[in-house]
Amino acid sequence: xxxxxKQRQLPRLLGAAALLLASSTAQALEQESxxxxxxxxxxxxxxxxxxLVIDKTLQTVLYGNTSWHREKFFELVxxxxxxxxxxxxxxxxxxxxxxxxxxxxxxxxGDREALAEEIAEFAEExxxxxxxxxxxxxxxxxxxxxxxxxxxIGGFEISVLPIPGFRFTSMPxxxxxxxxxxxxxxxxxxxxxxxxxxxxxxxxxxH
Amino acid sequence: xxxxxQVSCLAAEEDGLTVFIGPSLLKTYQSVAxxxxxxxxxxxxxxxxxxxxxxxxxxxxEDQKLLIISRKLSLNEMRNxxxxxARMVGLxxxxxxxxxxxxxxxxxxxxxxxxxxxxxAEEVPRSAIAASNLPSRKRSELLNSTADALIHNPxxxxxxxxxxxxxxxxxxxxxxxxxxxxxxxxxLLEAGCRGFNEIKRIFVAEAxxxxxxxxxxxxxxxxxxxxxxxxxxMDLLLAKKPTIGFIRYPxxxxxxxxxxxxxxxxxxxxxxxxxKYPASExxxxxxxxQAVFGKGPSQxxxxxxxxxxELLSEEMIGPEGAFQKGGFFPLNQKExxxxxxxxxxxxxxxxxxxx
Numbered sequence: 001x002x003x004x005x006k007q008r009q010l011p012r013l014l015g016a017a018a019l020l021l022a023s024s025t026a027q028a029l030e031q032e033s034x035x036x037x038x039x040x041x042x043x044x045x046x047x048x049x050x051x052l053v054i055d056k057t058l059q060t061v062l063y064g065n066t067s068w069h070r071e072k073f074f075e076l077v078x079x080x081x082x083x084x085x086x087x088x089x090x091x092x093x094x095x096x097x098x099x100x101x102x103x104x105x106x107x108x109x110g111d112r113e114a115l116a117e118e119i120a121e122f123a124e125e126x127x128x129x130x131x132x133x134x135x136x137x138x139x140x141x142x143x144x145x146x147x148x149x150x151x152x153i154g155g156f157e158i159s160v161l162p163i164p165g166f167r168f169t170s171m172p173x174x175x176x177x178x179x180x181x182x183x184x185x186x187x188x189x190x191x192x193x194x195x196x197x198x199x200x201x202x203x204x205x206x207h
Numbered sequence: 208x209x210x211x212x213q214v215s216c217l218a219a220e221e222d223g224l225t226v227f228i229g230p231s232l233l234k235t236y237q238s239v240a241x242x243x244x245x246x247x248x249x250x251x252x253x254x255x256x257x258x259x260x261x262x263x264x265x266x267x268x269e270d271q272k273l274l275i276i277s278r279k280l281s282l283n284e285m286r287n288x289x290x291x292x293a294r295m296v297g298l299x300x301x302x303x304x305x306x307x308x309x310x311x312x313x314x315x316x317x318x319x320x321x322x323x324x325x326x327x328a329e330e331v332p333r334s335a336i337a338a339s340n341l342p343s344r345k346r347s348e349l350l351n352s353t354a355d356a357l358i359h360n361p362x363x364x365x366x367x368x369x370x371x372x373x374x375x376x377x378x379x380x381x382x383x384x385x386x387x388x389x390x391x392x393x394x395l396l397e398a399g400c401r402g403f404n405e406i407k408r409i410f411v412a413e414a415x416x417x418x419x420x421x422x423x424x425x426x427x428x429x430x431x432x433x434x435x436x437x438x439x440x441m442d443l444l445l446a447k448k449p450t451i452g453f454i455r456y457p458x459x460x461x462x463x464x465x466x467x468x469x470x471x472x473x474x475x476x477x478x479x480x481x482x483k484y485p486a487s488e489x490x491x492x493x494x495x496x497q498a499v500f501g502k503g504p505s506q507x508x509x510x511x512x513x514x515x516x517e518l519l520s521e522e523m524i525g526p527e528g529a530f531q532k533g534g535f536f537p538l539n540q541k542e543x544x545x546x547x548x549x550x551x552x553x554x555x556x557x558x559x560x561x562x
């Protein structure tokens with residue numbers, strides 16, 4: 001996780017995020033994706049828009065300073081096979097915003113190659129692109145994970161505030177059944193069959 | 208005496224090079240390999256690409272061997288091939304490139320993957336039919352006839368798909384196998400159907416590929432021999448109706464056919480960027496670094512190292528080289544120089560004098 005939350009920088013971060021979004025709102029594309037719209041609206045309800053000087057470093061920590069950048073990032077995350085399921089928001093002295101994604105489809109070899117090209121084009125077109133930037137890490141990570149056969153990422157969370165971060169859960173693609181597991185499953189099946197028999201015999205008695 | 212002979216035979220077997228090569232590259236390789244010292248002595252093993260890759264990976268790791276195929280291996284495939292204590296390197300030598308063309312000047316429009324997919328697929332998404340240029344009555348009938356996400360392809364003319372396209376019957380000539388078919392399926396059909404929500408909802412990748420690459424089974428699609436794909440231009444010229452087909456890029460220069468732009472560009476354009484052209488696959492070579500390291504204190508070049516130097520020469524991959532004459536699109540000068548620079552860092556090639 002990228003930890004930039006030093007106490008003295010927190011007000012600047014909040015102000016930067018607010019000003020970032022205020023300017024982004026004015027430049028919003030007409031055809032904004034639902035994910036991008038949800039993000040913008042969620043943050044706008046949580047943070048006011050004071051007129052503070054933006055620290056360029058903090059500005060690039062989130063999703064860039066243009067709505068095109070944010071739109072493109074969300075599009076690439078979706079192309080990685082994940083869709084936005086919910087946004088968790090906590091308003092307060094230290095607001096929290098978290099975006100929760102779930103895997104919506106596996107990627108084929110063709111999908112991966114196309115995604116790698118799109119990420120490379122995104123990097124070429126964006127002059128503020130830095131490999132260490134959070135969204136760069138997320139995109140490269142999602143691409144690399146899709147190539148590994150044994151595990152998959154079922155879902156992940158992007159923390160926007162207070163500290164930008166990325167949390168994911170990996171799970172094996174194939175579940176290994178141990179002898180104990182198989183025994184337990186067999187026993188459960190037997191119980192279920194007995195219950196069904198009992199229910200059907202109760203039903204016939206009533207008639 | 209018998210023991211000494213046996214040892215020397217084993218040594219000769221260990222020092223021999225085996226080139227595992229995909230079928231679409233074999234003819235080009237065989238036509239030029241005799242001109243090179245190491246490649247002319249190499250044993251050649253060629254089969255369908257998946258079997259060729261398997262044979263390469265299963266051959267003993269210590270063997271001198273190369274793999275040349277018309278696609279890139281995925282990270283998983285390379286890991287499975289490397290196993291333990293082995294490092295595999297892949298380099299792109301050239302590009303297998305096909306281009307759409309028609310036998311009629313009235314079919315000269317800018318083709319894209321989505322339009323191609325809608326013209327050729329067995330079933331198309333509901334949203335595509337809703338957005339199409341079909342007569343409104345027919346459109347409503349189709350959409351109301353079923354609740355399925357995918358509907359049997361109703362498009363008869365190009366203009367049914369989009370109003371800007373010619374009002375000419377859809378007739379397509381497509382390769383039935385080989386690298387050309389892989390390019391059509393992966394780079395055009397999969398790419399064309401990827402954007403539809405009905406397709407995105409299919410979770411399993413294999414099921415999505417099957418859905419996207421199911422060709423329509425009517426007269427609108429005819430197949431040409433894709434395994435060799437040597438005279439695809441002639442097949443197109445012999446078609447009786449106005450037809451769009453895919454031909455190898457050098458055949459575009461043969462005349463008689465009308466090249467179509469694909470995503471706004473064609474290999475005949477002056478500023479053509481082969482890397483960004485959708486209908487292409489890379490011709491890649493794979494080897495293990497251990498096989499390239501020189502032997503003994505004199506760092507004598509190994510057969511793998513020597514053959515790599517021969518394969519990366521201008522005679523092989525240059526703009527007038529064997530691969531270009533075999534119909535493959537060459538890398539530019541900078542890319543070729545970069546390849547040789549990579550190899551110079553591997554021990555043993557200095558003795559061969561790769562420049």
